Amino acid sequence: MNAMPKLEVPRFTFWRGVLLVILALGTYATVIRFFKGLAASTNLTDAFPWGIWIGFDVLCGVALAAGGFTISATVYIFNLEKFRPIVRPAILTAFLGYCLVVVALMFDLGRPWNIWHPLVMWNPHSVMFEVGWCVTLYTTVLALEFSPIVLERFKMTKTLHVMHFIMPLLVVLGVLLSTLHQSSLGSFYLIVPTKLHALWYSPLIPLYFFLTALTLGCAMTIVESFLSHRAFGKQLEMELLVPLGRVALLILSLTAVIRFADFRHRGILGLPFQATYESRLWLAEMLIGVLAPGILLAIPKVRKHTTGLFLAALLIVMGVIMNRMNVSITGMERSSGQIYVPALTEIAITLSVVGVGFLIFALAVKFLPVFPDQEMKEARPIVIPEGGNLVGQPLRSLPVPALVVVALAFFGAVALGADGVRRREVAPGPPAPTAARPALAAALTSFQPTDVVFPKAPDSPGPVTFSHSRHVDATAPDCVSCHGDGTSFLGRKEAAPAGLMHDAKHCGGCHDGTSAFAIDADCSPCHKAE
Amino acid sequence: MKPQTKGLLLDTTRCIGCGACALACKERNKLPKTSDDVLKDELSDRTYSVVKQVGSRYVRRMCMHCVTPSCASACPVAAFEKTAAGPVIYHESKCMGCRYCMIACPFGIPKYEWEKKAPLVRKCDLCADRLAQGLKTGCSTACPTGATTFGDRDALVAEARERFRANPGRYNEHVYGVEEVGGTSVLLISDGKAEELGYPAGLDGTAPAFLTWRVLNIIPDIVMTGAVLLGGIYWIRNRRDEVEAAEGSHHETPKEH
Numbered sequence: 001m002n003a004m005p006k007l008e009v010p011r012f013t014f015w016r017g018v019l020l021v022i023l024a025l026g027t028y029a030t031v032i033r034f035f036k037g038l039a040a041s042t043n044l045t046d047a048f049p050w051g052i053w054i055g056f057d058v059l060c061g062v063a064l065a066a067g068g069f070t071i072s073a074t075v076y077i078f079n080l081e082k083f084r085p086i087v088r089p090a091i092l093t094a095f096l097g098y099c100l101v102v103v104a105l106m107f108d109l110g111r112p113w114n115i116w117h118p119l120v121m122w123n124p125h126s127v128m129f130e131v132g133w134c135v136t137l138y139t140t141v142l143a144l145e146f147s148p149i150v151l152e153r154f155k156m157t158k159t160l161h162v163m164h165f166i167m168p169l170l171v172v173l174g175v176l177l178s179t180l181h182q183s184s185l186g187s188f189y190l191i192v193p194t195k196l197h198a199l200w201y202s203p204l205i206p207l208y209f210f211l212t213a214l215t216l217g218c219a220m221t222i223v224e225s226f227l228s229h230r231a232f233g234k235q236l237e238m239e240l241l242v243p244l245g246r247v248a249l250l251i252l253s254l255t256a257v258i259r260f261a262d263f264r265h266r267g268i269l270g271l272p273f274q275a276t277y278e279s280r281l282w283l284a285e286m287l288i289g290v291l292a293p294g295i296l297l298a299i300p301k302v303r304k305h306t307t308g309l310f311l312a313a314l315l316i317v318m319g320v321i322m323n324r325m326n327v328s329i330t331g332m333e334r335s336s337g338q339i340y341v342p343a344l345t346e347i348a349i350t351l352s353v354v355g356v357g358f359l360i361f362a363l364a365v366k367f368l369p370v371f372p373d374q375e376m377k378e379a380r381p382i383v384i385p386e387g388g389n390l391v392g393q394p395l396r397s398l399p400v401p402a403l404v405v406v407a408l409a410f411f412g413a414v415a416l417g418a419d420g421v422r423r424r425e426v427a428p429g430p431p432a433p434t435a436a437r438p439a440l441a442a443a444l445t446s447f448q449p450t451d452v453v454f455p456k457a458p459d460s461p462g463p464v465t466f467s468h469s470r471h472v473d474a475t476a477p478d479c480v481s482c483h484g485d486g487t488s489f490l491g492r493k494e495a496a497p498a499g500l501m502h503d504a505k506h507c508g509g510c511h512d513g514t515s516a517f518a519i520d521a522d523c524s525p526c527h528k529a530e
Numbered sequence: 531m532k533p534q535t536k537g538l539l540l541d542t543t544r545c546i547g548c549g550a551c552a553l554a555c556k557e558r559n560k561l562p563k564t565s566d567d568v569l570k571d572e573l574s575d576r577t578y579s580v581v582k583q584v585g586s587r588y589v590r591r592m593c594m595h596c597v598t599p600s601c602a603s604a605c606p607v608a609a610f611e612k613t614a615a616g617p618v619i620y621h622e623s624k625c626m627g628c629r630y631c632m633i634a635c636p637f638g639i640p641k642y643e644w645e646k647k648a649p650l651v652r653k654c655d656l657c658a659d660r661l662a663q664g665l666k667t668g669c670s671t672a673c674p675t676g677a678t679t680f681g682d683r684d685a686l687v688a689e690a691r692e693r694f695r696a697n698p699g700r701y702n703e704h705v706y707g708v709e710e711v712g713g714t715s716v717l718l719i720s721d722g723k724a725e726e727l728g729y730p731a732g733l734d735g736t737a738p739a740f741l742t743w744r745v746l747n748i749i750p751d752i753v754m755t756g757a758v759l760l761g762g763i764y765w766i767r768n769r770r771d772e773v774e775a776a777e778g779s780h781h782e783t784p785k786e787h
Contacts, residue, residue, distance in 0.1 A: 037644065038642075039645045046642060079768050110648075111627040114607075114625065114626035123605055126604055126608075128604060129607070180749060180752065188633075190741040195633075332633075429728065479674065
């Protein structure tokens with residue numbers, strides 16, 4: 001373990017500047033959110049109540065943290081020891097991811113101070129209840145899985161020993177909890193068969209969410225390794241990452257086959273090729289997230305190429321993000337009758353959450369033993385050739401077909417997305433009112449106005465019986481002219497205060513001597529003596 | 531279980547669009563006026579019942595009080611409850627504001643207080659307090675034409691069929707809400723199709739909540755099978771290492787299996 005690095009004033013770099021701007025905007029948006037409320041800080045509406053804070057921050061956030069359970073299962077349960085060097089960064093990322101998901105949720109919940117309610121107010125019929133419990137438990141498990149890193153740092157050997165002993169149990173628990181809630185995020189949408197577009201709604205949506213999370217777990221580990229390699233100068237362990245790429249390809253293909261069978265079974269094989277907003281975005285998702293990375297990973301030469309592997313993994317990550325956004329936003333728009341575009345404040349919060357994640361990760365790597373030290377560095381260093389790009393081997397050394405696939409996927413997805421957005425439309429509402437008033441003949445046969453007796457007040461000459469049939473034109477009844485402005489529909493229990501009924505809001509409104517006879521000295525027309 | 535609960539029968543052929551139901555609803559719930567024209571009002575956190583002119587008909591929209599409500603199934607804190615009397619009521623002190631009820635509702639009924647700093651979900655509660663006092667709902671009390679009729683749900687279904695029988699050719703003879711989403715306590719009859727009147731299409735006889743429960747029900751099985759499977763893999767994979775280590779060192783005999 002190295003001595004703690006000396007604290008120094010950080011250098012000002014481009015990315016640090018970007019982070020600073022994002023965090024400043026995020027702070028502003030946070031103030032708006034908590035002092036002005038959701039209406040001022042979001043474009044959410046009654047018709048579209050879940051936006052990017054759920055679609056991206058929660059759904060993508062949890063999925064992107066899937067590397068944690070994928071890698072810890074690989075090492076601890078499948079006992080593939082060679083993957084041990086990447087367990088810690090994967091667990092750290094997952095732990096951070098879940099903490100940030102909870103933070104983002106605090107922004108989205110209308111009453112964030114009640115976030116603990118599902119722990120005591122149970123509804124076992126609710127997927128959200130199950131997810132709440134799973135995420136709480138799994139975040140605890142992740143904290144425990146992460147704890148050896150902190151314990152090592154502070155040399156707490158005894159506790160460390162206990163942690164090593166119970167680690168397999170924690171990992172089994174963690175994998176089970178992850179499996180449950182990764183799929184349950186998909187199960188959220190089982191209850192909306194008439195609202196979520198058929199391209200994404202499927203009885204198998206929990207399975208899709210789980211399988212894509214697994215694929216993403218592999219892809220994220222690859223991407224994170226490359227980014228750590230770039231940012232912190234860590235060794236690239238290609239002999240670990242290439243097999244992960246192979247596993248990702250396997251699950252990707254399996255998911256594709258299941259999806260094809262599912263579409264065939266539901267008779268919607270033609271649906272993706274219609275010229276609609278949803279179909280275009282579905283195709284873009286498949287192109288970016290399944291087809292292109294599938295082809296790249298299937299070519300051994302590309303898979304073993306550092307840049308090739310990185311690009312394939314990056315495409316998978318983008319594909320899963322697109323999938324979650326399509327499920328939560330694209331697929332829900334048509335039925336909502338509304339187009340949702342996030343507010344700038346929503347985007348600022350989302351970017352800040354991501355930014356804070358990067359910041360804490362960087363700090364953790366700096367001050368905690370996250371990456372393995374000496375002995376791993378000696379094992380098979382990858383030599384970055386001269387002129388290498390950010391992730392190692394230069395792009396131009398990739399086979400030409402691979403470059404073509406990447407370019408086609410990228411431009412294809414952009415073109416499909418743009419064309420889709422151009423075609424965006426919402427479901428037609430019910431027919432507009434016709435100019436003419438509907439024929440009332442049928443309705444009026446059942447017009448049944450009743451008499452209302454107003455009880456006698458102490459100083460009143462007698463009770464008043466109001467006859468609806470004498471006051472209402474049965475051929476064109478207009479209830480609102482009397483009831484709309486003060487006169488109760490539901491009736492009073494006790495007599496009205498003296499003179500109230502005589503005023504202009506009540507009987508006096510018409511009984512003014514012009515429209516109808518005036519209320520004057522003679523009480524008898526209305527007040528009947530008892 | 532047969533729902534012996536209170537409900538409403540809405541009959542568009544009797545509705546004259548006077549707006550009494552919507553205004554009575556405002557009165558009972560002490561809600562502010564939200565539109566100068568009662569027929570132009572929209573459902574919101576301050577309007578729980580509207581009557582709209584659709585083509586040549588007047589159509590009410592309000593909470594349908596489903597027999598198996600999606601909102602109550604979705605809510606993680608059980609803030610929604612289908613009471614034995616019929617109304618789906620909301621326990622606001624439980625709500626944490628996740629708005630999953632709004633996503634889940636097939637009729638798009640729950641509305642949110644977006645403007646407030648401590649927002650709550652708002653919707654019709656079928657005048658649960660009035661029902662408890664033996665009164666009818668506000669809207670059915672105010673309705674002058676019998677376009678909104680209050681009663682036992684079973685009796686209302688019978689009443690609807692009686693109206694079909696007594697008025698041949700007047701109705702599209704389907705009681706919307708008997709089958710849809712597993713049944714609703716608010717029923718609709720009309721001379722047109724409910725789907726053409728702005729009601730959601732494609733609802734079958736399965737309560738959407740069951741689609742979720744079917745999956746939630748197998749979770750205990752997944753947990754147990756998964757635990758045994760993962761534990762077993764762990765045992766086998768690590769046992770192999772132990773054996774290899776033991777054989778390699780020749781110092782201790784392998785432990786029993």
